[in-house]
Amino acid sequence: MRLIRAAASYKVPKQFGRRKIAIADFEKLMPDAADGPSNLADNEHQVILYYAWLTFKDDKHPQADKAKALCHAIAPNSKYGKLTTP
Numbered sequence: 001m002r003l004i005r006a007a008a009s010y011k012v013p014k015q016f017g018r019r020k021i022a023i024a025d026f027e028k029l030m031p032d033a034a035d036g037p038s039n040l041a042d043n044e045h046q047v048i049l050y051y052a053w054l055t056f057k058d059d060k061h062p063q064a065d066k067a068k069a070l071c072h073a074i075a076p077n078s079k080y081g082k083l084t085t086p
Contacts, residue, residue: 002029003048010055023059026052030063034070046071046080053084 006025009018026048032038033048040048049071056064072084 022055050080
């Protein structure tokens with residue numbers, strides 16, 4: 001649920017004040033997506049990291065580059081891996 005709320009909040013124009021919610025949600029989700037094995041599939045890890053990167057990048061968040069690099073490293077030839085090519 002947090003991923004859905006985070007991704008939806010990221011897309012809402014900044015003047016509605018939802019960006020803080022997206023950032024807080026991705027800050028909670030990113031460690032789960034970044035830290036090794038879990039019950040998530042690789043593409044699920046990448047979805048979290050990709051949208052975290054987009055959200056963080058727009059807000060100049062210090063973890064933006066890390067989210068992008070981790071997303072790419074999981075599967076460089078996947079859809080999200082190609083979107084995060086260094």
